[in-house]
Amino acid sequence: MRTILSKYLKQYYKEVILALVLLTVQAVSNLYLPNLNADIINNGVAKGDLNYIMQAGGKMLLFSLLLVGAAVGATFFASRISAKFAQDLRRDLYYKVMSFSQNDIDKFGTASLITRNTNDVYQIQMLVLIMLNVMILAPIMAIGGAIMAIRQDVVLSTSLLVIIPLMGIVVFFLMRKAIPLFRSMQVKLDNVNRVLREKLMGVRVIRAFVKEKSEEKRFDNVNDDLTQTAIKVNRLLALGMPLLMLIMNLSTVSILWFGSMRIDSGAMPIGNLTAFLTYIMEILISIMMAMMMFVMWPRAEASADRIKEVLETEPTITESDNPVILKSKKGTVSFKNVTFRYEEAERPVLRNISFEAKPGKTTAIVGSTGSGKSTLINLIPRFYEVTDGKIEIDGVDIRELSMEDLRDSLGFVPQKAYLFSGTIASNLAYGKKDATEEEMWHALEIAQAKDFVEELPDKLQAPVDQGGTNFSGGQRQRLSIARAIVKKPKIYIFDDSFSALDNRTDANLREALKEETKNATVIIVAQRVSTILNADLIIVLNDDGTIAGQGKHSELMRSCEVYRELVKSQLPEEETA
Structure with missing residues (x-):
């Protein structure tokens, strides 16, 4: 929490200082007003001195206006700083996530990243807003109030030795119980977002399989889990205000009781008792203001830890310090003994893949479901990093290229068309x-x-x-x-991008595309064999991620059993020749 606050708030140090100055003015004005009020009662009202009342009243009016102006100004700057703070934090989170590889995103989960960039940032923003209003105002009001109360009457001030520790014990007890629950709430909020996102994205599947009731129950479970935790937290916090108000009211009664005895004995003027009560109230209100910040702190700290986790995560795929610039940009793509394994997977998805896709040629990748076709082409733009071996474009290892230069040379059409x-x-x-x-x-x-x-x-x-x-x-x-x-681009990558097209449209598109891409490298992943029959090079993948064969259609029909079975399962025998 401290790291994030110091990193971002120091950018607005001028506005922070101005806000703190205004808060100081507000606190001093607040502390001076009860003293003026006591003087009016003791030296004006009691003696019937109208001139003194008017003079002291004028001072009170002046300090009241100063108090209002300082309060408005401090609130304005606090709101402005907290809004800018949240803006910068969200921006840095977004840029950080954009630098992540697909593995990094999978590690956190999409729903969790959304929650961290919205709700978690909001929690810290609210804490900053409260802090800028409380962290100066509350201490000055509490310490200044104690000093001014002692000035009014030393004997009555001993009551603070009981009141303040009592309030501290209440706050400590509540925070100790609340902090673990706040941390748990953020995780459960992630779960609600995750399930809701699945519902919205998979609504057609849910309706097609008539699973509305079971999905409603699933959402109710995670929602109820979050609700129960929130109820526990709010029950705890609900105890805080009544207990603190009880302490305040009992304090008021006891002070009035003992104060009246001291007034009756002539040891204390009545105006001093009025001021003393005001100062005690200001001290107790300051403690309650501080408690408000302490209530928000644990939840904001849990959010800060989650944000810090993202910001401090080093992307698994990084750019070279001295990237090579592609000069020729012919578009030759070479796989050299490429092996890839997902994190924590038991075995590699791809093993020892070697082939070369050349400009002006069409390279097709086919295989059964789960053979690693899409994974293979996702390695070219470095959505994932190869585990072993290397991929080259025009003889340069893609890890030596800048991301911008690499991806600028690609025209990528994903499996799921997204607009x-x-x-x-x-x-x-x-x-x-x-x-x-x-x-x-x-x-x-x-x-x-x-x-x-x-x-x-x-x-x-x-x-x-x-x-x-x-x-x-x-x-x-x-x-x-x-x-x-x-x-x-110089390199076109089509990840099963013709699957939703009818045969006629597919054929027309490929025919038109041939002329457009005659000088470019074309790599096609296809489930439908008819799409790639005329490809210049066909890569056939086994289920274990190895290459079963590579060559043209006619060559593979003679030499590759896996390819023959794949073709025969889709095309009539007279079309497979």
């Missing part, structure tokens, strides 16, 4: 900001998407919902392909 909220034009220009409308229509024509885009009322400016949910699966896939074509 961003905005317009068709904004999605097509995602990889090339200065893309012209002519380039976009050209890409749409090649991707066989021009016809349905032209039929839309707004054409290129037609709105796209988050994820492209207002388009069919085939339309999303074609728009994703068009997005890669607009970029005009």
Whole structure:
């Protein structure tokens, strides 16, 4: 917690100092007013001196205005600083997550990362807001109030030796019980977010299998778990205010009792008792203000630990200190004895993979489900890092390239077509900001998407919902392909990107794509054999992640049993020749 606070708050040290000065003015004004009030009662009202009352009243009015101005100013700067603090913290968290590999993201979980960037940041923001109002005001009010109370009457001030320790014991007991529960709440909030996210993303599957009731029960379980923990915490904190108010009220009664006895004996003026009571109330209110901060501290500290965990995690995939710049950018991709294993997996997903994808050629990767096809091509943009061996582009190890240079040379179409909220034009220009409308229509024509885009009322400016949910699966896939074509990269990677297309559209798209990519390297992962029959090089993967064979279709039909079985399972015998 201290690390995060010191790192970010020091950026606003001028505003912090100004806020603290205003809080000091506010506290001093607050402490001086009861003293003026006592003087008016003792020296003005008691003696019937109207001039003294008017003069002292004028001072009270002046200090009241000063108090209001300082309070407003301090609150303004505290709110401004806490908002900027949260903005910077969220920004750094976002940038950090963007630097993570897929393994790093999987380690934390998407739901947890969202919670850390929203709820956890909010908890610390609220603590900063309270701290800037309390950490100066409460101590000055408490210490200053004690000094001023002693000035009013030393004997009555001995009551503080009982009141303050009693309140401290209450606060300590509550915090000791609450801290573990606050930490538990953040984890359970992660679980609620995770289950809710699964429901929203998998709603069609849930409805298709009529699992609404069981999923409702599953959500109710995690929601109830969070609720029960929250209830326990709130029960604890609910005890705090009544107990502190009880101590305050008992203190008031006892002070009035003993104070009246001292007034009756002539040892204390009545104005001093009024001021003394005010100072005692200010001391107790300061302690309650501090308790408010202590209540928020454990939850914010738990949130800070979770944020710190993300910020201090070193990405498993990092850039070279002196990255090599690709000069030729021909687009030759070479796998050299590449082996890959996921973290904590028992065995490698890919073993000793070696092949070369050349410019102007189409390289296809086929194999049964789970053979590692998608994993293989996810290694090229360094979404995952190879465990052994190396991948080269134009003879340069991709680990020696900058991420920007590496990924700028790729046109990647993922297995699950994803579109961003905005317009068709904004999605097509995602990889090339200065893309012209002519380039976009050209890409749409090649991707066989021009016809349905032209039929839309707004054409290129037609709105796209988050994820492209207002388009069919085939339309999303074609728009994703068009997005890669607009970029005009040297290396095209299609991860089973034709699966949602009918055979005719698939054939037309591949035919149009052939001319567009004649000077580029094309790597295709396909489940449908008909998509890759004419590929220049076909890589066949075994179930254990090794290469069963590589070559053209005709060569593999003669030499690779795995490929023959795969082709025969999909195509009539007369088409397999």
